[in-house]
Amino acid sequence: MSVAAQLARIKAARPDILLAFATGSPFPTMMRAINDAGLDVPVYTSGGNLIPGLLKQFTPILPKNLFFNGSRGLIPDPTAAGRMKKPQDDYFAALKKEGVPSDYSLLGVWDPGMIVVDALRKVGPDASAAQIHEYLTHLKGWVGIQGTYDFTGGNQRGISADANAIFRWNSGTLEIEQVAPPPGRRRR
Secondary structure, three states: OOOHHHHHHHHHOOOOOEEOOOOOOHHHHHHHHHHHHOOOOOEEEOHHHOOHHHHHHHHHHOOOOEEEEEEOOOOOOOOOOHHHHHHHHHHHHHHHHHOOOOOHHHHHHHHHHHHHHHHHHHHOOOOOHHHHHHHHHOOEEEEOOOOEEEOOOOOOOOOOHHHEEEEEEEOOOOEEEEEEOOOOOOOO
16 A cells, blocks of 8 residues: 555645644654654654554664654653552553563553542442442542543543643663643643
8 A cells, every 4th residue: 555646645745744644554654754754844644653563673764854743641741740650650660670661551540440449449349330330420630651631521431631641752872751731830
């Protein structure tokens, strides 16, 4: 599969940025085509690609300015303090113990998994789905690695937009960097 013709048209339009949301096997196909087309603009893509092993493997063909949507907690936050510090310390310690780097797939399941564990501890290990649902609809102020959860608003999402972040792949250090909100900005 090739997207060369489409990228030639995009390059001819002289864009300031390219939004390229593809995950899985289409991601490196798209990155190779961007590289082959010589399109030298910042590329913004899905946080589903925030997997260090994948990014390291494809660094030679990745744009020099590659940005991702994502959630706070993906990388250690040096300003995490108070109630936010312990969940983050626990998460990164567990990953370090297993020799696994943080990535978006792990980040996305950590807090929900820990919320279920908390629910089972409070409601009991034999809790019904209805009992866990009842627990969740009243859960407010639960602090995880992405932020403070509040399920009382009725949207069933739990986490606010404060958890959002933008990341960049640093092809020099082969690491993910948080660029927004800027590192050092305190979070709740």
